[in-house]
Amino acid sequence: MRPSVKQRDREERFPAEEIKKLAELGCCGMMIPEEWGGPGLDTLSYVLMLEEVARVDAAMATSLSVTNSAVQVPLAKFGTEDQKKKYLRRLATGEILGSFCLTEPAAGSDAAGIQARAVATPSGDVYRLNGTKTWVSNGHVAGLFIVFAKTDPDAGGKGITAFLVEPGFHGFKVGRHEDKMGQRSTPAVEILLNDCEVPRENRLGEEGQGLKIALSALDGGRIGIAAQAIGLAQGALDESVKHAKARRAFGKSIGEFQAIQWMLADMQTEIEAARGLVYHAAWLKDAHPGKLGAASSKAKLYSSEMVNRVVAKAVQIHGSSGYSRESDVERMYRDARVITIYEGTSEIQRTIIAREILK
Numbered sequence: 001m002r003p004s005v006k007q008r009d010r011e012e013r014f015p016a017e018e019i020k021k022l023a024e025l026g027c028c029g030m031m032i033p034e035e036w037g038g039p040g041l042d043t044l045s046y047v048l049m050l051e052e053v054a055r056v057d058a059a060m061a062t063s064l065s066v067t068n069s070a071v072q073v074p075l076a077k078f079g080t081e082d083q084k085k086k087y088l089r090r091l092a093t094g095e096i097l098g099s100f101c102l103t104e105p106a107a108g109s110d111a112a113g114i115q116a117r118a119v120a121t122p123s124g125d126v127y128r129l130n131g132t133k134t135w136v137s138n139g140h141v142a143g144l145f146i147v148f149a150k151t152d153p154d155a156g157g158k159g160i161t162a163f164l165v166e167p168g169f170h171g172f173k174v175g176r177h178e179d180k181m182g183q184r185s186t187p188a189v190e191i192l193l194n195d196c197e198v199p200r201e202n203r204l205g206e207e208g209q210g211l212k213i214a215l216s217a218l219d220g221g222r223i224g225i226a227a228q229a230i231g232l233a234q235g236a237l238d239e240s241v242k243h244a245k246a247r248r249a250f251g252k253s254i255g256e257f258q259a260i261q262w263m264l265a266d267m268q269t270e271i272e273a274a275r276g277l278v279y280h281a282a283w284l285k286d287a288h289p290g291k292l293g294a295a296s297s298k299a300k301l302y303s304s305e306m307v308n309r310v311v312a313k314a315v316q317i318h319g320s321s322g323y324s325r326e327s328d329v330e331r332m333y334r335d336a337r338v339i340t341i342y343e344g345t346s347e348i349q350r351t352i353i354a355r356e357i358l359k
Helices: 001-011 016-024 043-056 056-078 081-092 154-158 210-246 258-287 295-323 326-338 345-357
Strands: 096-103 118-119 125-135 144-148 160-165 172-177 188-198
Touching: 001 326, 016 056, 043 056, 043 210, 056 081, 056 096, 056 125, 056 144, 056 160, 056 210, 056 326, 081 144, 081 326, 096 125, 096 188, 118 144, 125 144, 125 160, 144 210, 154 160, 160 188, 160 210, 160 326, 210 258, 210 295, 210 326, 258 295, 295 326, 295 345
Parallel strands: 096 144
Antiparallel strands: 118 125, 125 188, 144 160, 172 188
């Protein structure tokens, strides 16, 4: 699989066939009940799946995380029966993928600062959405988008509403693809809304409930992103161990040198520490959701920063070959960088954690 991962990265080619096969195993809707087409597994099972996928291909794990955590979970939690019948089974079985449209050119961490507008027509049967969304993962292939727009611009965060938008709706257009540093086989795109017509029955939740829906999705999604970080770090460690055993210098394998041994020891220790935080947060989410608190932020903060330290060591252990586009660790190094940024930056996670400490 690794040669194909490398090739997809170079070509910025989406892993459609691979995701289709994972969908047959239930990976596209892991936490969705069987009645809606999913296997109905717990969050820890979902975390383990993402970890194993990211061990080989972090970009593919991002695509799976978005459709699972950011789209299906809020749809299952806040959607009407009709909305679930129309979309949830198709998402859970991988017939279509989901996409999450919150970030805008001038609004990232400040989700309440979005500028997209949604205005109901006089009849109230249709909303017209206008605005631009950026960094939309799965955006070029998704069959359903959760789009956030302000129905009451004067109400700040309380004026945001969520909508279920199909790519075929009038006024919906996929714009430019971002030329990203890493995770290049899962493109992030711009979504243009120009009087995009969304039926009233496609409003998710009530008017003004959008920020609550968005933050709820992100809160759970952070656990998945943290799992992705662990998998990517483990993959980098695996490659480093193989290289340390095979590469020889001064008459012996470089793994026999204390400098390399200490780097490997630090890498494994940090990965195990991160696993503890992530698995604990996953367990809390299911067993004691009211006590989840900042646990997902702690898991995301530590894991995302951990993976960047680990992949840096992996490149160092590989030496000049680790700097080559021919190596897996070079791609892993690029793929890891965004993990401290998306689904809540490290700075936002620290703010959330501090609030819990100080309340």
